[in-house]
Amino acid sequence: MLSYILNLLPLTPFTPSPSTISTIQTPSPLIHAASTAQPALSPVSNIQGHAYNRFIQIWLENTDYSLAAGDPSIAWLSTHGITLTNYWAVTHPSQPNYLASVSGDHFGLSSDGYIAVPSNIATVADLLDTKGISWGEYQEDMPYAGFKYISYENPQNGKDDYVRKHNPLIMLESVTQNDTRLSLIKSFTSFASDLAAETLPQWAFITPNMTNDGHDSSITTAALWARRFLKPLLSNAYFMKDTLVLLTFDENEHYESPNQVFSLLLGGAVPEASKGSEDDTFYTHYSALSSLQANFGLPSLGRWDCGANIFALVADKVGYANWAVDTTGLDFSHSYPGPMSPIESQQAWPVPNTNAKCAAGYGVLGKVVTAWGKSDGSLNYTNPYPYDDGSGTDAGGSVSSPRNAPASPPSAPYPHPTSHTRSLSM
Incomplete structure (x- = not known):
């Protein structure tokens, strides 16, 4: 009996129409050969940030806020961190949320x-590389570093334990066409060895398998996994030192409900006095990017990360005042038209805002400006939440003056977000 099934990538670039995916059965010697040809790399760096020196995201799956908040394992974890009570996913289903978290847009997906995002679309990896900040991913049950295929099936139970749609950086050709970058997309085996060797990167994205993330199981299973995974790490001095962990969910379960998801900040970067507290600031998945940029002094991608609110833990350190957002009329349950939409295809890729200084105050990545030229952007990327006037997607809601600030954020003396669909009280 064959021990696994690999689903091959198409060889043609992405088009809005669905691609045909072929399936092959591969003998285990080929897996072994591929794993030795693509070794895992674990570069280290020690770049100092304002609020943390290491940022780790752990994503669970498809759970409504109230259900997650009511789980006893989640409740236990909450006593060790800051609960983000106003944190939102950006669309449905799973994959566009993962893509958005590293590229600043879901591009209509x-x-x-x-999908294979063209190499001229910049990502978080490009931002981190500007300062030599080490990064990597840890994907549970990925058979070897840089695995590009659609899924990996568990030989014991026949389940698709690893799936590509939950691996954000593997969706990007700027990663898959670079062997060094591919070597940073690793398995949980590498996480264990990197932890033991004290070679964890300063930015990491962790995805459990399809059972442990709750996708094919339940919130009880996912939350218990998260507690068991994190509990020893919360007492590991090396892991905890200046580390911020974001535990979140990709999306809620019920598409007819507003797409708010339970999220929690943990780690040694969380002040002792803040543990067990709540933060009701409006955040989205894009806030992880804007917070990273503010923390390390990095440029923006010029997309929805540009205007996204910054985690208060970081904003307080850099003197940034977040926007107050009235979420009435917002649900973030649909993708607006774009080049990756199979239904409402808009062939042109949206132009980033390359003129803005953005929330972090460091402008836009140089390679983005070079690639796209000077522009205010196709969409209002300086707004603290994503919307599209043309399709009416999330065009409701309103934005008011930065919280606790009568004027522009002190660290970011540039224009406020503006939109003719919402009133801004300055």
């Missing part, structure tokens, strides 16, 4: 099918 509204499916979990195979």
Whole structure:
């Protein structure tokens, strides 16, 4: 009996119409050969940040806020961190949320099918590389570093333990076409060895398998996994030192409900006095990017990360005042038209805002400006939440003056977000 099934990538670039994915069965010697040809790399760095020196994201799956908040394992974890009570996913289904978290936009994606984002679309990896900040991913049950295929099936139970749609950086050709970068997309085996060797990167994205993340199981299973995974780490001096962990969910379960998800900040970067507290500031998945940029002094991608609110833990350190957002009329349950939408295709890729200083105050990545030229952007990327006037997607809601600030954020003396669909009280 064959021990696993690999689903091959298409060889053609992404088009809005669905691609045909072929399936092959591969003998284990080929897996072994591939794993030795693509070794895992674990570069280290020690770049100092304002609020943390290491940022780790752990994503669970498809759970409504109230259900997650009511789980006893989540409740236990909450006593060790800051609960973000106003944190939102950006669309449905899973894959566009993962993509958005590293590229600052989902580009209209509204499916979990195979995608390959062109290499001229900048990512968080490009931002980190500007300062030599080490980064990597840890994907549970990925058979070897840089695995590009659609899924990996567990030989014991036949389940698709690893799936590509939950691996954000593997969706990007700027990663898959670079062997060094591919070597940083690793398995949980590498996490264990990197932890033991004290070679964890300063930015990491962790995805449990399809059972442990709750996708094919339940919130009880996912939350218990998270507690068991994090509990020893919360007492590990090396791991905890200046580390900020974001535990979140990709999306809620019920598409008819507003797409708010339970999220929690943990780690040694969380002040002792803040543990067990709540933060009701409006955040989205894009806030992880804007917070990273503010923390390390990095440029923006010029997309929805540009205007996204910054985690208060970081904002307080850099003197940034977050926007107050009235979420009435917002649900973030649909993708607006874009080049990756199989339904409402808009062939042109949206132009980033390359003129803004953005929330972090460091402008836009130089390679983005070079690639796209000077522009205010196709969309209002300086707004603290994503919307599209043309399709009416999340065009409701309103934004008011930065919280606790009568004028512009002190660290960011540039224009406020503006939109003719919402009133701004300055």
